Amino acid sequence: MREHWKAEAAGYTEDRHWSSVDETVLSLLEITGSESLLEIGLGPGLVAQHLVNNYPKLEYYGLDVADFFLKMAASRMNQHANLLKADTRALPFQAQSFDRILEMDAIHHVPKEALPGVLREISRVLKPGGRLICAEDWAAPATDARTRLADSLQRRRPIVQKGWEYHPSENEWRRFFAAAQLQILREQRVDRPLNLDRFENLKGVQARSELTQLRELWAGDHPITTMTIFICRKN
Numbered sequence: 001m002r003e004h005w006k007a008e009a010a011g012y013t014e015d016r017h018w019s020s021v022d023e024t025v026l027s028l029l030e031i032t033g034s035e036s037l038l039e040i041g042l043g044p045g046l047v048a049q050h051l052v053n054n055y056p057k058l059e060y061y062g063l064d065v066a067d068f069f070l071k072m073a074a075s076r077m078n079q080h081a082n083l084l085k086a087d088t089r090a091l092p093f094q095a096q097s098f099d100r101i102l103e104m105d106a107i108h109h110v111p112k113e114a115l116p117g118v119l120r121e122i123s124r125v126l127k128p129g130g131r132l133i134c135a136e137d138w139a140a141p142a143t144d145a146r147t148r149l150a151d152s153l154q155r156r157r158p159i160v161q162k163g164w165e166y167h168p169s170e171n172e173w174r175r176f177f178a179a180a181q182l183q184i185l186r187e188q189r190v191d192r193p194l195n196l197d198r199f200e201n202l203k204g205v206q207a208r209s210e211l212t213q214l215r216e217l218w219a220g221d222h223p224i225t226t227m228t229i230f231i232c233r234k235n
């Protein structure tokens with residue numbers, strides 16, 4: 001686990017609450033009961049907890065690179081779950097192993113040049129006809145002052161500047177999916193809460209000024225951002 005993410009993990013966990021986005025993702029998975037499902041980068045395990053505890057016949061596998069999150073997720077389960085430490089760049093599964101794959105806000109944690117390979121790995125372990133739900137922030141185009149400022153601040157974050165994580169635009173995601181033989185069936189944009197404190201440590205006059213403007217624009221309101229959910233099928 002990279003040190004930068006370790007430092008952020010505790011803050012991320014505090015901010016992460018069950019929301020309508022999780023409800024949406026769950027319904028898009030279209031689980032009937034006994035599918036095999038892989039969740040990549042399960043983090044604190046909110047969705048995992050729901051899946052494992054409510055679908056006893058589901059063959060759930062969750063992976064993450066961070067021991068910290070694997071332990072936290074395991075503590076939420078009231079029955080055994082297959083949780084493993086692995087990197088999304090090299091999935092430790094045979095080809096065509098899963099009916100469903102879920103990744104929410106996880107696979108952008110690799111450099112840009114690694115992303116096509118990540119999508120190829122996902123495609124490899126998904127069964128033909130299988131479904132991928134990929135939910136990612138910072139892909140939707142910025143359309144107003146609030147989203148333009150938030151996008152700009154996000155791009156200024158050191159982990160993004162250093163290329164340790166990369167947020168493709170929706171168009172780039174579409175190209176990555178197509179190259180990995182993953183057909184997009186549908187796309188859905190959903191609002192999710194945005195904690196502006198994530199930008200608090202950014203240095204520089206421009207960043208400070210952008211953050212002040214953004215706080216003013218959201219004054220008295222709960223800041224939100226847009227998440228894009230791609231519903232894909234492996235042909």
Ligand SMILES: C[S@@+](CC[C@H](N)C(=O)[O-])C[C@H]1O[C@@H](n2cnc3c(N)ncnc32)[C@H](O)[C@@H]1O
Binds near residue numbers: 040041043046103110
């Ligand atoms: C922003 S969190 C999202 C967690 C979870 N999906 C959720 O919605 O709460 C990103 C997660 O991806 C994991 N992650 C980062 N890089 C990864 C990699 N290369 N392979 C697998 N997991 C990774 C992190 O450890 C973290 O748990």
